[in-house]
Amino acid sequence: MTVSAQETIDRNLPEFDFDRLELAGQMYFLASDYLAGRRTGSIGNDVAAEYIAAQLRGYGYAPINGADSSYFQTVPLSRVNPPLEASLRIGDSTYVLGEDIIVLRGPAAEATAQVVYANYGWVDEESGHNDYENLDVRGKIVVTRAGIPGDPGQQGIFKGIGQKAELAAAAGAVAVFEIYSLPYPWEGFRGYLGGERMSVSNGSEPASIPYGFVNFANASVHDLQDAPSGLPGQVMSSGMRVEDMGSRNVGGILRGSDPELADEYLLMTAHFDHVGVGAQGGRVLLRRG
Numbered sequence: 001m002t003v004s005a006q007e008t009i010d011r012n013l014p015e016f017d018f019d020r021l022e023l024a025g026q027m028y029f030l031a032s033d034y035l036a037g038r039r040t041g042s043i044g045n046d047v048a049a050e051y052i053a054a055q056l057r058g059y060g061y062a063p064i065n066g067a068d069s070s071y072f073q074t075v076p077l078s079r080v081n082p083p084l085e086a087s088l089r090i091g092d093s094t095y096v097l098g099e100d101i102i103v104l105r106g107p108a109a110e111a112t113a114q115v116v117y118a119n120y121g122w123v124d125e126e127s128g129h130n131d132y133e134n135l136d137v138r139g140k141i142v143v144t145r146a147g148i149p150g151d152p153g154q155q156g157i158f159k160g161i162g163q164k165a166e167l168a169a170a171a172g173a174v175a176v177f178e179i180y181s182l183p184y185p186w187e188g189f190r191g192y193l194g195g196e197r198m199s200v201s202n203g204s205e206p207a208s209i210p211y212g213f214v215n216f217a218n219a220s221v222h223d224l225q226d227a228p229s230g231l232p233g234q235v236m237s238s239g240m241r242v243e244d245m246g247s248r249n250v251g252g253i254l255r256g257s258d259p260e261l262a263d264e265y266l267l268m269t270a271h272f273d274h275v276g277v278g279a280q281g282g283r284v285l286l287r288r289g
Contacts, residue, residue, distance in 0.1 A: 026055065030272065039276030040198055041077060041245040048272050052250045061252025073249040076201040078242050082194055083108075086237040088177060088214055090115045090143070090224065095214050097237075101177065102194035105165050106210035108239030111174045115141045115233035117224045121176060122148050122160070123167050138172030141233050143214065143224060146178045157182065165211035175210040175235040179221060186215045201244060210237040247273075 029035075029051065035044035053071035063069045082104075086097035095101045119131040121144030129149055144164065147156030160178060168176035180186055193213075224231060250272070256262070 037276040038272060038274040040273040041079065041247045042276065045247065045273050049248050049250050052272060053252075056250070056252035059252075059254075061254050064251035064253055071250050071252050073251060075247040075249055077245050077247045078199050078201045079196065079245050080199050081196050081241040081243075083238040083240060086210070086212075087235070088141070088175075089234040090216075090220065091231040091233070093216065093220060095216065098190075098194070100216065101212055101214045102190050103210055103212035103237050103240065104161060104193060105207035105212070106175070106237060106240060107206070107208065108237060109175065109210050110234075110236045111139075111141070112234045113140050113174055114230035115143055115224065116230035117227075118142045118144050118168075120145045120147065120149050120160075121164050121168055121178075123170075124149075132167070132171040135171075137168065140173055140230060141235050142168045142171075142173040142176040144176065144178050146181045146213070152181060154182070161211075165207035165209055168211075169207070169209045173209060175237075177212050177214040180213045180215040189213070190215075198245075206240070206242065210235060
């Protein structure tokens with residue numbers, strides 16, 4: 001005899017007892033123009049958080065935050081915007097923010113210096129890899145391959161974003177740029193990372209030198225690689241614009257009645273932030289700024 005899964009479902013369980021009109025009312029409010037798209041960190045997003053907390057309280061959920069008996073968990077976020085101005089000159093070629101370069105990290109800076117090629121610009125004590133070991137980059141602008149040794153793809157790119165500025169600064173460089181080489185158009189990459197983004201504020205110090213990506217022809221790469229002492233250059237950045245902003249998760253605990261399962265949890269999650277309105281466009285990237 002074959003027993004289908006449908007025959008074992010107890011339709012008296014609470015999840016089969018939704019009130020369609022009640023659920024519709026909740027959705028209409030959260031999707032209303034009054035909340036202005038619920039962009040992360042916005043007033044509309046805060047209103048949505050308060051509304052969801054009130055619903056949890058009404059349904060008998062216990063507060064998730066024991067410290068202040070609230071339904072909220074603080075999420076430390078920063079709003080990160082690119083510099084208003086930035087440029088990079090290598091030899092006779094100049095690359096400009098919004099066209100051929102993007103700046104992702106670093107303070108305001110300006111320097112006229114030699115530009116040197118530093119392979120991946122990577123240091124890994126565990127493997128013994130050190131691209132700066134036999135290279136003097138003190139007071140110079142560093143240009144590197146994209147990504148990290150063994151991983152020039154997307155995962156390596158993001159790992160480099162988090163560490164390459166610190167590695168170059170520790171070696172004495174005044175700025176560092178990676179050569180864009182991912183297999184999809186530069187315009188898409190620039191649009192994704194080169195505009196406003198949101199980043200988790202993890203308490204670490206911001207980058208001490210400008211860091212970003214440059215898009216130029218293979219011939220220019222070879223010219224730089226073939227110049228042991230580097231090429232004359234200049235870098236300028238008006239600095240990243242970073243603004244601390246608050247955001248909150250909302251949660252509650254609904255305890256079961258079975259004492260044998262009292263220490264087990266079933267976690268259910270959903271996001272309630274959205275893309276905002278108009279030109280905000282809704283691009284959210286949780287990376288360190």
